[in-house]
Amino acid sequence: MQTNPRANVAFAANPTYSDPTFQYCFQDICYKTWGLRVYSSTYIFIYGAGLYSFFQNYDSSCLLTESCQESAVSLEESEAIYIFGLYTIGMENLVQVDGTDLVPDGANINTFGQSVVVFEYP
Numbered sequence: 472m473q474t475n476p477r478a479n480v481a482f483a484a485n486p487t488y489s490d491p492t493f494q495y496c497f498q499d500i501c502y503k504t505w506g507l508r509v510y511s512s513t514y515i516f517i518y519g520a521g522l523y524s525f526f527q528n529y530d531s532s533c534l535l536t537e538s539c540q541e542s543a544v545s546l547e548e549s550e551a552i553y554i555f556g557l558y559t560i561g562m563e564n565l566v567q568v569d570g571t572d573l574v575p576d577g578a579n580i581n582t583f584g585q586s587v588v589v590f591e592y593p
Contacts, residue, residue: 475528478504491545495570505545506559514551520544523584524561534561537576537585542567552592560584568592 477493484490489510506522509515524540525531533539539561546552546568558581559565565574565585573592579585 489547503540505542507544508547509545509549509552510547512549512552515549515553517552517554517557519556520554521558522562523559537561538563542572546592550593552590554587554590557587557590558584559586566590566592 478491479493479496484492491508503524506524507517507520522543524543525534527533527539531539537560540563542564543559543562544554544557544566546566548569554566557565559576560583562576562585564572564576565579565587567573574587574590576585579587
């Protein structure tokens with residue numbers, strides 16, 4: 472049940488592996504791990520990813536506003552990333568690239584969650 476503890480508290484960030492430090496976070500929703508993080512990679516193909524966040528501190532009321540987690544996917548210093556069939560629940564943003572939100576949840580509502588058929592970067 473994420474946010475308990477925060478992602479920056481549970482384990483120390485290891486710069487050897489380019490672990491995220493969450494230094495830009497100022498609210499609880501931000502201190503969560505991503506469902507998928509791609510760092511310094513090229514030509515990554517993902518087919519059918521379901522990334523769900525149903526709770527915040529053992530409470531599911533965040534599903535009413537789809538704000539259980541800030542982002543599902545983080546792409547950092549990467550190129551030629553192809554995601555086919557991304558489906559999320561409880562996310563404010565589906566894909567973040569180098570710290571910039573690119574795929575908002577509101578524009579991709581599909582039945583219970585949000586979905587994107589194809590995401591290509593760049």
